[in-house]
Structures are given as structure tokens and as C-alpha cells.
């Protein structure tokens with residue numbers, strides 16, 4: 001399995017703790033985090049906004065996204081909107097915020113990611129089909145050139161709507177720490193496939209350190 005499996009009851013609380021710990025252990029003055037989308041991410045950010053309100057100096061934090069749907073930023077499907085509502089508007093500060101903009105194309109965000117060098121944290125979720133970020137089974141983004149850090153991508157099955165922009169595995173691998181958060185029985189099969197070493201997209205993620213925060217319902221057996 002790619003990374004350390006940590007089975008916890010309180011995934012959002014553990015997520016917040018890991019981000020705070022990473023912030024206090026950061027090797028540079030600044031701190032960079034790439035946010036995810038999805039319902040689990042929303043719960044994690046709402047908790048981080050509370051637990052991290054005093055424990056992080058948000059004026060030192062640069063915020064990126066690991067993936068985005070190609071929708072207006074005020075769309076209910078926008079990951080940018082999710083990150084702003086669940087986290088940024090609640091902590092009230094950040095040094096810089098870099099949303100993905102599909103209309104600018106992948107090269108603009110590729111340049112942004114190449115400039116940041118390393119991410120301190122990349123937060124990822126797990127789809128029931130084994131996807132992570134917007135790297136879907138059978139999608140072109142899985143086989144991007146190693147030099148590509150960001151691509152436009154789409155779910156060929158149609159199960160996950162919208163054209164997407166996403167970090168590639170190369171882009172994700174720039175993380176000092178990848179934190180996966182997985183909750184609920186509907187993710188147990190996908191989590192089991194990861195634990196069994198099956199070639200699902202999430203199993204391909206590599207970084208300096210990969211930690212899986214999984215609740216009891218989603219935990220592999």
C-alpha cells in the first residue's frame with residue numbers, strides 16, 4: 001500500500017491535527033497547502049478552521065487546489081467555493097490564494113506549481129471508483145508526461161461531472177506530505193483495492209510521505 005494507514009474515528013479532527021503539525025514542522029517560513037473537493041474535504045476544512053484558527057499563522061499560508069471542476073467560482077460544484085466557504089472565509093486570512101482557472105488553461109497553473117517548488121501538504125480524497133483529485137480510472141490524465149504537473153482531464157465514464165483541471169501524479173509528488181481522508185462504508189471497496197495493491201488511480205500517488213486517515217467504516221479488512 002502506498003503510504004501509512006491510520007484508522008481513526010474522527011477523520012476531520014485528525015486531518016486538522018496533521019496539518020497543524022505540518023505547519024509547525026515546516027522547513028521554510030511560508031507554508032503551502034493544496035485543497036481537495038468533496039464532502040469529506042468540506043468537513044475537514046470546517047474542522048481545520050476551528051482547530052487551526054489560533055494554531056496556524058494563516059498570514060503565512062499559501063493556498064492552492066489539487067483539482068477543480070471547470071465551473072464558475074460561485075457554482076455550488078466549485079472546489080474553490082468549497083475551500084472559501086469551509087475554510088478561508090472562516091480563518092479570515094491567507095498569504096496568497098491560487099484558485100485553478102480552467103479558462104486560463106493548464107499551462108498557467110503548471111507555471112504556478114513549478115514556481116512553488118514543493119507543497120507542504122496536498123490533501124486528497126478517494127472516490128468510490130478509486131479516483132483521487134480528478135485523476136479518474138481510464139482518463140488521459142493518468143498517463144501525462146512526467147514533466148506535466150497540471151492537466152485538463154475528464155472522467156470517461158461520465159460518473160463524475162464537468163471537465164476538470166487537476167494536479168498530475170508528478171504534481172502531487174511534489175508534496176512533502178500527502179494526506180488522504182476517507183470516510184464511510186461507500187469507500188470501503190475502493191479502500192480495500194488500494195490496500196490490496198490494485199492499480200486504482202489513488203494507489204499510484206507517491207510523495208515524500210503519504211498518510212491515509214480512514215474511519216472504521218471505510219477501513220480495509
Ligand code: 6PG
Nearest residue numbers: 037038039040125126127132133
Ligand atoms: C473532486 C474531489 C474528489 C473527491 C473525491 C471524494 O473534485 O470531486 O477532488 O477527488 O476528493 O471524489 O469525495 P467525497 O469526499 O465527496 O466522497
